[in-house]
Amino acid sequence: MLILGIDTAAAPCCAAVYDTEKGQILGSTVINNKLTHSVTLMPVVRDLVRNAELSMEDIGLFAVANGPGSFTGLRIGISAVKGLAFALSKPCAAVSTLEAMAYxxxxxxxxxxxxxxxxxxxxxxxxxxxxxxxxxxxxxxxxxxxxxxxxxxxxxxxxxxxxxxxxxxxxxxxxxxxxxxxxxxxxxxxYQTGYGVCLAAVNAPQLTPEQLMPMYLKLPQAQRELMAKNAEAYKERKE
Structure with a gap:
């Protein structure tokens, strides 16, 4: 089976294709520039698959690092994998960003x-x-x-x-x-690599696109600020 692994949890935009039967990485790309992942991710994936002389239909599992990490980055990677898996009727896998780096x-x-x-x-x-x-x-x-x-x-x-x-x-x-x-x-x-995501995904549960969700360890900054503001307003009303 071929696994496409994606990691957009931090600054690097990473993708790799791994062949589980051969135990071989077929291609890996890391882009670490100032462009947002929404700009770089899909061109990286497209060129990676093309340069490996594959098509998206050849991919058997779409894997993504689902957190922890940048809230925006996680959403971009997860949305991309959901879209690809849904369009091609293929399963997904979610792996920990931290576990993928251990590989x-x-x-x-x-x-x-x-x-x-x-x-x-x-x-x-x-x-x-x-x-x-x-x-x-x-x-x-x-x-x-x-x-x-x-x-x-x-x-x-x-x-x-x-x-x-x-x-x-x-x-x-x-x-x-x-x-x-x-x-x-x-x-x-x-740092993060798509290869690490692929290896972590080998034994990960397979999910439907609808089941793929980010893993947040703390609330987004905007939500924390809103909660603090509401708590302060409530305190003032009580006084």
């Missing part, structure tokens, strides 16, 4: 800390153990203060590798915690 470093035996900058001194974070090329989940996705995430890592004596755009934030936090077994993944392996 970037399967050449190493270590604990992987996948971390994304959630702003306000917070990270989206999950831990995985990589051993013999296999990825095992250790924790669920959480939104934590960086010092809380660093204390979580202090429980592990293994070599720890940081991936994601929160890697440098977490390295500072772990240095402050006095951890000496933590290092940042090499640049080509540090």
């Amino acid at each position: 970037n470093v399967t050449a190493y035996d270590c604990v992987v800390c996948a971390a994304m900058d959630a702003r306000c001194n917070q990270v989206y974070v999950a831990l995985f153990r990589v051993n013999g090329g296999k990825v095992e989940r250790l924790t669920e996705e959480e939104c934590l203060k960086t010092d809380e995430a660093a204390r979580m890592l202090s429980e592990y004596d293994d070599d720890i590798m940081l991936v994601g755009d929160g890697a440098f934030i977490m390295k500072k936090a772990t240095d402050d915690e006095g951890l000496e077994n933590v290092k940042i993944a090499p640049d080509p392996l540090r």
Whole structure:
């Protein structure tokens, strides 16, 4: 089966095609410029499939990183996969953005800390153990203060590798915690890839387009501001 994997959860716009029978990546593209994913994603997917000498009809599963990540970016990737799967009557798969990044470093035996900058001194974070090329989940996705995430890592004596755009934030936090077994993944392996999405999707449940939903770990900024404004207005009325 051929899997098309898409990740638009952060700044990079990523797509890849993976052949599960051959265990081979047929093509992978990462675009990391200042253009929005709504501009870059579909041309990237179209050219990727064409350059692999395939058609969209050849794809057996459309997979996407469904979060955590940028609210707008997630919606763009999920909408694209929903549209493709619906038009071609093919199944979808949703995979964790953090889990997909853990598959970037399967050449190493270590604990992987996948971390994304959630702003306000917070990270989206999950831990995985990589051993013999296999990825095992250790924790669920959480939104934590960086010092809380660093204390979580202090429980592990293994070599720890940081991936994601929160890697440098977490390295500072772990240095402050006095951890000496933590290092940042090499640049080509540090960020999102469509290949990681494909590998994570191999054993993921297959979904209909209607079942495909984003995974948010905290409310969008606009919604948080509205809730705070409403709470303040309610407080003023009570007074």
